[in-house]
Amino acid sequence: xxxxxxxxxxxxxxxxxxxxxxxxxxxxxxxxxxxxxxxxxxxxxxxxxxxxxxxxxxxxxxxxxxxxxxxxxxxxxxxxxxxxxxxxxxxxxxxxxxxxxxxxxxxxxxxxxxxxxxxxxxxxxxxxxxxxxxxxxxxxxxxxxxxxxxxxxxxxxxxxxxxxxxxxxxxxxxxxxxxxxxxxxxxxxxxxxxxxxxxxxxxxxxxxxxxxxxxxxxxxxxxxxxxxxxxxxxxxxxxxxxxxxxxxxxxxxxxxxxxxxxxxxxxxxxxxxxxxxxxxxxxxxxxxxxxxxxxxxxxxx
Numbered sequence: 688x689x690x691x692x693x694x695x696x697x698x699x700x701x702x703x704x705x706x707x708x709x710x711x712x713x714x715x716x717x718x719x720x721x722x723x724x725x726x727x728x729x730x731x732x733x734x735x736x737x738x739x740x741x742x743x744x745x746x747x748x749x750x751x752x753x754x755x756x757x758x759x760x761x762x763x764x765x766x767x768x769x770x771x772x773x774x775x776x777x778x779x780x781x782x783x784x785x786x787x788x789x790x791x792x793x794x795x796x797x798x799x800x801x802x803x804x805x806x807x808x809x810x811x812x813x814x815x816x817x818x819x820x821x822x823x824x825x826x827x828x829x830x831x832x833x834x835x836x837x838x839x840x841x842x843x844x845x846x847x848x849x850x851x852x853x854x855x856x857x858x859x860x861x862x863x864x865x866x867x868x869x870x871x872x873x874x875x876x877x878x879x880x881x882x883x884x885x886x887x888x889x890x891x892x893x894x895x896x897x898x899x900x901x902x903x904x905x906x907x908x909x910x911x912x913x914x915x916x917x918x919x920x921x922x923x924x925x926x927x928x929x930x931x932x933x934x935x936x937x938x939x940x941x942x943x944x945x946x947x948x949x950x951x952x953x954x955x956x957x958x959x960x961x962x963x964x965x966x967x968x969x970x971x972x973x974x975x976x977x978x979x980x981x982x983x984x985x986x987x988x
Contacts, residue, residue, distance in 0.1 A: 699884030708788035723788035766798035811858035835863035883968035
């Protein structure tokens with residue numbers, strides 16, 4: 688009788704402790720870990736993305752950790768294709784694979800598949816880019832609300848990349864972005880469970896602030912300064928780097944930049960919480976790591 692293959696996804700907001708839990712699970716099931724963090728996969732970004740330590744990576748084999756370059760665009764669609772190929776190989780050796788990371792779209796790509804969109808026309812890219820340059824985020828929001836009010840109700844309105852992507856599709860095909868959502872997708876040859884780690888907001892925000900301080904102690908400022916010449920690259924439009932870029936350019940003071948990192952990281956955590964609340968998850972209250980792990984094992988078994 689063939690064993691049932693299962694992908695166990697450890698999800699949750701940034702700084703909550705996903706890495707520690709995923710490593711314990713991988714050890715327990717004697718398996719490997721796939722990262723679905725959209726920033727940890729870049730080799731030039733380490734401290735600011737909180738990649739697992741070298742010791743942690745030696746303990747358990749990790750995939751999609753610092754295996755791409757910021758100079759080569761990468762997205763959830765590419766992750767889906769590469770991830771499925773990887774899973775096919777890993778499931779030949781293991782019945783269970785652990786996936787971990789806070790990038791909900793990347794996780795969804797691997798678990799459910801992404802909606803298929805039409806080819807983006809260059810003239811659409813040019814038009815939307817000019818709108819963003821002339822009218823900023825407000826202009827993008829007004830345009831999308833007019834063209835596709837349905838998608839406008841659910842999109843992250845503080846994320847210009849999401850707004851730009853939707854408008855590019857609308858302009859390319861002259862149909863609303865929402866027309867292409869929730870398409871029928873091919874079934875996956877494995878089961879999946881999503882474990883959503885959560886804790887009280889005040890406690891989470893305290894952990895976030897502490898993590899930012901730890902990143903600074905570990906050399907985040909130096910890492911960001913080395914990346915300053917490439918600050919326009921999409922991969923570097925990331926919390927922790929973009930605030931320091933403004934400081935290096937004299938647009939803000941150091942203390943203001945640090946407070947900006949902490950504030951923007953807390954806001955990112957809020958968006959993650961909103962995303963995962965919409966997904967089918969098993970909610971796990973984070974306690975001490977060992978106690979949380981024991982709780983998860985009881986659920987999985």
